[in-house]
Amino acid sequence: MYTVAIVGATGAVGAELLRVLESRSFPIKTLVPLASARSVGQSVTFAGREIPVQAAGPESFKGVDFAFFSAGATRSRELAPAALEAGAIVIDNSSAFRTDPTIPLIVPEVNADALGPEHRLVANPNCVAAIMAVACAPIEKIRRITRLVVSTYQSASGAGARAMEDLLVQTRDVLAGKDPIPAVLPHPYAFNLFSHNAAMEENGYNGEENKVVFEMRKIMERPDLRLSVTCVRVPVLRAHSMSLNIECDTDDIAADLPAIREALATAEGVRLVDDAVANHYPMPNEASGADDVLVGRLRADPSNPAALNLFIAGDQLLKGAALNAVQIAELIASRT
């Protein structure tokens, strides 16, 4: 039985971490919910009990076995060293450590092997990368992927609980005939969509897109993988969808499709949703609350004999964040 701390316990991912830890019966003897000083006075509910939130600080981690960080990169950089120092294993949901070559970036279904006993700090991937990697790994087992052209349909939850609320408030306003006033994200969001709000970087891609490229290469252990990524926010609450054009090392992908379909149908963490008769494919409303990444619209690309198309949807707060973090903890616990 473990003592588990959650830094960012009052956020959208923090709330999911509590639910996932409870529903998966992670063996917890003491839960330590931590947040910024302004959240002190609040409490969280875990296993039927109200537990008061404490202010996160360097002294918060005494006796902690697992510390989940989900309060942004600055907070992680500031407090993860203290948690490690106190002997905790740190599972960090922020981008703070993902690019560090000494720190593993783990999606358990994909690269559990990259997590060794020496790793006390593990990075949890960006939500788009985690969801996409789950869908791509079974394909990679059949045929080496050479290039991905990806367009995303990302939900509000990736920008936090306040962005989800912003979408709801704006939508209410529009339905009441008022102009939507963006409070969290930079553009009107009700019945609208926009290029991902991450800051633009020098290469013409935004921070989200560049993260996805870097992290997919690291998770898939394919530094040579070529990716073109366009990240877009759509007015959906908590699941990310993606349209993937996947080029493989073949000149006849059609011949591989039956094996790829079978690999997806049986892969851990994947649910094949591919019913042409009912026109039923992955949708964010069905991905929301689901552990599996929904995968469908598997078909050969008529414009390139090496490529296939796929449409996927995964819960941003679960496989894109909290669930994957808890699975990392389970993996570590199973080895000790």
Next chain:
Amino acid sequence: MYTVAIVGATGAVGAELLRVLESRSFPIKTLVPLASARSVGQSVTFAGREIPVQAAGPESFKGVDFAFFSAGATRSRELAPAALEAGAIVIDNSSAFRTDPTIPLIVPEVNADALGPEHRLVANPNCVAAIMAVACAPIEKIRRITRLVVSTYQSASGAGARAMEDLLVQTRDVLAGKDPIPAVLPHPYAFNLFSHNAAMEENGYNGEENKVVFEMRKIMERPDLRLSVTCVRVPVLRAHSMSLNIECDTDDIAADLPAIREALATAEGVRLVDDAVANHYPMPNEASGADDVLVGRLRADPSNPAALNLFIAGDQLLKGAALNAVQIAELIASRT
């Protein structure tokens, strides 16, 4: 001055046709709004006058110079011959005649030359194809396009006025804590998205996707153009957005980007919206009601030296339907 009939005058596109004809001062002496028998008793407003809707039938076109059809393919097949017989020029917004090699499929900014004096029946393209062609034509002038990988973010309006209302009603229900009940489209739509509702066809692509492939080749006069298209409905009311990966006949697209940017900035029917500092790119809320197709996020694709990425948004009811139809009529009128 012309006598102009509109078949489907009470629909979403019909209403836009009336607005566009009026705002562009198309020289009309008599307007004949036509619809199905169940719309008789309604009237439309045009140039400040209420005009009663008449039941569309083979006898409706006497003295009509231009007949706009926007009541579905079945209605077009049924009544277009009578309109032609009566001497009208027919501009058909349905898919009925688009694949007929003797009938031109026109986007005036792109292929006005394909419209000859002998053509009395002109097809107006699918909304996705029309919007995409406007954005691609200026690029094609700089460098031959070899392949397009497209993912769409399509609005409710493409499925008609009732689908727009369905989205609003479902959204109200969800905000009130009720389950959304799809009335027009096959899946929950509020805060959700789904693969386009067109019927799936034998090649694994739906009817919308196959239309886009065929029509882009015809409009661009490029039967060899390779396309991979994924059509998705998003909870947006009336503008379609698209993420385009465009491969060209070059091994150094980066060298062409300045010329392509200039071509897009000056192209008829295009508005370049590409402000990295403000993170301001094409959005459906700004495309709604606009004549121009918004084009932005122009950047080289790091995964392929021949490719660039683009994000575009265009009003489905305007450039995707009514505006383009009226522009075709203007083109014909300008030549007579």
